[in-house]
Amino acid sequence: MGLLSGLIGNASEVDEGELDSLLEEILAPGENLEKAYKVIRDLFLFTNKRLILVDKQGVTGSKMEVLSIPFSKITKFSKESAGHFDMDAELKIWIGSDPSPLCKNFKAGDNINEVYRILSRYVL
Secondary structure, three states, X not given: OOHHHHHOOOOEEOOHHHHXXXXXXXXXXXXXXXXXXXXXXXXXXXXXXXXXXXXXXOOOOOEEEEEEEEHHHEEEEEEEOOOOOOOOEEEEEEEOOOOOOXXXXXXXXOOHHHHHHHHHHHHO
């Protein structure tokens, strides 16, 4: 998947070289990036220690929220696939004992299955 699939909204794998400046700011010593996926402007970064969600905000995307979730704190996760009438899919992640999940929406055509599969590999 390349630039075109990223533009139309599919989850696409991101090369570590594209994230060098961001990774320099957020990775701890001894932490390595394993996989990175981009869905439109948001990033799902899987390291050897945690899941990092980068939510780019605003018109230019220069403002961003970076959320770190240690794999050991994820208690469960689920996906709701897009249907015939509801074209959006949703990923839910429960953290610790919080009864409210963290929800991430995927638009029609986003590959929620790829992100879910990688999340399964690191959490289970």
